[in-house]
Structure formats: C-alpha cells, structure tokens
Amino acid sequence: MSNKMHIKLNVNGKDEEFLAEPRELLIYTLRERLNITGPHIGCETSHCGACTVTIDGKSVKACTMFAVQASGKSVTTIEGIGGPDALHPLQEAFKEHHGLQCGYCTPGMITRATKLLEEIPNPTEEEIRFGMAGNICRCTGYQNIVKSIQAAATEMSAAKEAAE
Amino acid sequence: MIPAAFEYHRPQDMDGVLAVLQEHGDDARVMAGGHSLIPMMKLRMADVPHLIDLQDVGGMSDIEVGTDTIRIGAMVTQADIIDHAALAGAAPILREAALQIADPQVRYMGTVGGNVANGDPGNDMPGLMQCLDATFTLVGSDGARAVKARDFYEAAYMTAREDDEVLTAVTIPLPSGGYAYEKQKRKIGDYATAAAAVQITKNGDTCTSVAIAMTNLSDTPIYSEAAGAALIGTTLDDAALKASVAAMLDDIDPADDNRGPIAFKKHVAGVILRRAIERAWSRA
Numbered sequence: 001m002s003n004k005m006h007i008k009l010n011v012n013g014k015d016e017e018f019l020a021e022p023r024e025l026l027i028y029t030l031r032e033r034l035n036i037t038g039p040h041i042g043c044e045t046s047h048c049g050a051c052t053v054t055i056d057g058k059s060v061k062a063c064t065m066f067a068v069q070a071s072g073k074s075v076t077t078i079e080g081i082g083g084p085d086a087l088h089p090l091q092e093a094f095k096e097h098h099g100l101q102c103g104y105c106t107p108g109m110i111t112r113a114t115k116l117l118e119e120i121p122n123p124t125e126e127e128i129r130f131g132m133a134g135n136i137c138r139c140t141g142y143q144n145i146v147k148s149i150q151a152a153a154t155e156m157s158a159a160k161e162a163a164e
Numbered sequence: 165m166i167p168a169a170f171e172y173h174r175p176q177d178m179d180g181v182l183a184v185l186q187e188h189g190d191d192a193r194v195m196a197g198g199h200s201l202i203p204m205m206k207l208r209m210a211d212v213p214h215l216i217d218l219q220d221v222g223g224m225s226d227i228e229v230g231t232d233t234i235r236i237g238a239m240v241t242q243a244d245i246i247d248h249a250a251l252a253g254a255a256p257i258l259r260e261a262a263l264q265i266a267d268p269q270v271r272y273m274g275t276v277g278g279n280v281a282n283g284d285p286g287n288d289m290p291g292l293m294q295c296l297d298a299t300f301t302l303v304g305s306d307g308a309r310a311v312k313a314r315d316f317y318e319a320a321y322m323t324a325r326e327d328d329e330v331l332t333a334v335t336i337p338l339p340s341g342g343y344a345y346e347k348q349k350r351k352i353g354d355y356a357t358a359a360a361a362v363q364i365t366k367n368g369d370t371c372t373s374v375a376i377a378m379t380n381l382s383d384t385p386i387y388s389e390a391a392g393a394a395l396i397g398t399t400l401d402d403a404a405l406k407a408s409v410a411a412m413l414d415d416i417d418p419a420d421d422n423r424g425p426i427a428f429k430k431h432v433a434g435v436i437l438r439r440a441i442e443r444a445w446s447r448a
Contacts, residue, residue, distance in 0.1 A: 005172060022172035022215065025165075025206075044165045046203055047353055049269060058243075058272035063165070064202050065273075068172050069217055112269070133352040134267030 007071045011036060012080030026070055027051045027062040030077060038078035038107040042136070049135030052108035053077050059115045059134070078107035081114055089159070090114060090152040099148030101139035109135050113149050121160075122153050167205035167212075174217045178330070181216055182305050185328040188214045194330055196239050197273035199266070200282045224277065224332055229254045234336045238277025246271065255336060257343035257363065261292050264347045264359075280313070281331040283321040283384075286355030290317060291385035292345060295361035295377040298336045304329040317384035341365030341373070342448030346440035348432050350423065356380040357423045358433040360440035366448045369399045376408070376441075380423075381416040381433050388415040391437070400445055408441065409434045 004019040009029070016034060027044075030036045030053070042050030044063050051062040054076040082088030090110045093099065100106045109132065116123065116131040123131065128149050129142070137145060173192075175181045185192050192214035195201050204210035218224070224237035229250045236245075245251060245262040252259045265288050266274060279289035280300060293300075293313035300311050302325055311324045313334075318324065325331055340363075347359035359379035365372045374392040379385055390411035398404035418429035 003171070021169060023167045023169055023205075045206070046199065046270065049267070052269060059269045060273060061269050064199055064270075066172070066198075066202070068174075069198065069219070116268075131268055134269040 005068050005071075007067050009067070009070055009072075010074040012076060020067055022066055022068045024067045025063055026053070026060075026065045026067045026075070029067040030062060030075070036077050036079055039111070040104055040107060042104065042108075047136065048105070048108075049112060050105050050108040052111045052135065054111060054115055057115075059112045061134070076111070078111050081111060088114070089155045090117070090149070093148040093152035093155065094145075097148040097151055098144045099140065100137075100145075105135060105137045105139075109137065109145060113152070117149070117153055117156060121157055123149070125150070165206040167202070168208060170205075170212050171214050172217065173214060174220055176220050178221055178223075178303060178332075181218065181221060181330055182303070182328065184214060184216050185330070186305055190327040192216055192327075194218055196275040196278040197241060198278075199270050199274045200278055200284060200287070218330075227251050230338075232338055234338060236276050236334045236336070238275060238281070238330075238332050238334070240276045242266070242271035242274050242276070242279075243268075245276065255296070255339050255343075257292065257296070257339065257345050257361065260343070261288050261345035261347075261361065264288065264345065264349075267353045270353070276334055277331050280316075280334060281323065281325060283317060283319075283323045284355075285320050285383050285385070286380045288345075288347065288356065288359060288379055291359065291377040291379035291387075292361045293334060293336070294385050294387040295363055295375045296336045296339055297375065298334050300325075300331050301333040301335065302326075302329040303332045308332075310335075314387050320383040339363050342444040342446065344440040344443035344447070346436045346443065347379070348436050355423075358418075358429060358436045360433075360437045362437075362440040362444040364395070364441070364444045364448050366445070371395045371398055371400055371404075371445075374441075376412065376437065378412060378416055378433060378437070381418045381429060383417075383419075386412075386415050388412045390415060395441070400441070405438055405441060409437055412437050 009016045040050040042048035046064045053062045082091050173184045193212045194216045224239040226237045228235040242262040279287045298313040316324045348357045361377045364374040376391045377387045391408045394407040394411045
C-alpha cells in the first residue's frame, strides 16, 4: 500500500541512501539493511535499551523510531564508538571490570554510557544508576556496570586533563 | 513487531500539517516524539494510515518563562524540561515530575505536547497540568482556541481536541508555594500505580490554597477540588489530611488491572497523596 521513501542517513560517519517503507524501524535498517549488528533487539518494546544508538546527540532506542524519521540525521552505533583495534575507554573498562557476562545488553549499555559521560563527566554512583535506567541487564546485577562506567570516567577525565 | 503500512508526511509548517489533517480526517495522526504512538502502532493497537511527523514544523520547541505565565511548546521534550534552569526555578514541580517519567532515552524523545494530547490515563503530564491549571492551545483550520487542562480529558484517549486540530502549546500560570509530584510505580519506565500532583500555599500555619490532581486512577486524570477544599483553612493536622484523602478517594475510579486490584490502588492513592501533601507543605 505505502510508497517506499528515499532515506538518507549518516551512520558512523558513512553516508547511506536507500529506499524503504515508512514503517521500517531504524533497528531493522541498521541490522538487516546495513548489516550493522552491534545494536541488539532485546524486548522490541522500548524497555530494555539493547538497541540504543546516538542520534544527533541523543540516546535513542532504535526500535522506537522509524528510519524515515531519522532521515537527514547522523546515527552512531557501538561500531562507531570503538573496535577491536582501538577500544573506547568504556569498552576497555567493561572488559577490565567484568561489566558484562552474556554481552547482549553491552552495546546499548556502552552507547548510552558515552552520552551519559558527555553530560556528566564524573558521575556519582547514583547519577550512573539513574542515567543508565533505560538499559536492562539480566546478568550482572549492575554492580560491575557501575564500576566500569566509574573507571572509564576516571580514565577519560585523566586523559582530558593530560591533553590540556 | 512491524506496524501496519502507512503513508509518512513530514510537512515544513503548520499549514502543511493542517492540510494533511483536512484531507485525511481521523485517518491521520500527528506525531511528536512518537514514544507513545509508535509502540501502539507496533502492537497494532493504533491504526494510522497517515502519519504526520511534526519535527520540521518549528516554533514549538521553546520554553518561555514570563512574569505571570510559562509557555511550553508542544515539542519540548521531558529532557528539555529537566535541563531548563529558569523553568526549574519558576515551576519546579515540572522537573520533579519529568524526572519520574520513563527513562533517559525516552525522555530525550517524549514531548510535553504528546504526553498531554495523547489522552492516555497513564501519562503523568495531564494530571500535572490540571494541578497547575494549565491551558492548552489547539490550532485548526479555523485558527487557534484555548482549552483548560481541567476541561480537556473526556475518557481514555478521548479529549476535547478535534481530529483536525493540533495541540501546539501549554500555558501555565506561574505557580506559587510548595509543590510535590509523588509517583508510585512498579519499575523504571512504568506508568504510575498512583501518582499525585500537589501545589499548596500557606499563610503562617494555615493552608490558603491547594490544587490536587491524581494520575492513572480513572480513565482520565482527576482534579480533585474536594480534596483541596478539605485542606484550605486548616493547619494540615491529621484530621484534615484524612479528610482530604477521603475526598480524593471519592473522586477516583481505578480499574482492576496488572498494577493491582481496586482496593490496592485506592490504598496506594491514599499513601501517595498524603506523602505529596506533606512534602509540598514542607516546601511551602
């Protein structure tokens, strides 16, 4: 019934153009059309945060946005944050501090945490728990996720001071 | 979780929005942040053949704190409310409530306009706006009109907004005195089991004015004039608090659902209202 639309996205610095039905959710565009499989589908009902990406400076659940809504915008996924050859301090900290067990929630956790540390560079434990409340983990009990984010915050602040 | 197919419209101005609404009537719906509507479309509980995305329309993203009133554009997000220092100074109850809505990701997207216009009894802003005696601006092809929040809600998802109108702004008289938004929820991101919005003023130890509204305890928000009247002129002693809670319980009509049976909801409503009144009073 509906016409396909011409959609333009910049994903992790790369321009993408394609035709898609308006009902195509961004998470499917990323995972199935662009083969960017870091953002996961957990609940698909806006609760779990596994699909979290950053769009124009906001943490967004990619299961609750149509790709066409994001047309013209920049999207950052976990792939755009760091990779095996150059881990982001948050990725390094999650590894060092056992911030994950099964790893399913981790891309969403780290993507959300990058934004949280932008807004609050040295958050308290309470600020971390409140700022990460849109991401659910069923393995860790969150304790080591909090530790990982605290460790990354310390590391990133030190690196920033050293650079200044 | 794929919604039914629809046509997507992204007009550049309000005339464009109204033209689509005129053409398609109740087959068209406007969308701001989409965090109420898209989940409903995915569940196929909302059928939206024509979706109108408001993101390019402009002119609805400002918060203006004036000397007598506060004007909040419909596209202002919950995150914008939380971050706005002048607003937090002028009407701190808005920030206190916004911090209790959903989770960080949802608050970046969810808007004031969507929250109040949707008509979902679970949304927090409708009750809050009734407490604050807000006025909603509705724009249609015949121009703009104003409707009081206290007159806006008719039933679940049924409001005074006509199908071809768009809610563009919320105007709030500058509140005074103490405030509290108290919400009981099962988990982060959940709607309230019960929530209460209270604004209260005092002269010495005597309560001089109070506004009380309750959320998710009927198929509309409930502004309880009687609950407020029970407090005015008192020192908020235990008898007055009990009378206020009893009056509120007479006004609500909660449903038995997965947040609990009716008796439990009434119990929680009483606890929450009492806490809200006491906290607002301590700040008055």
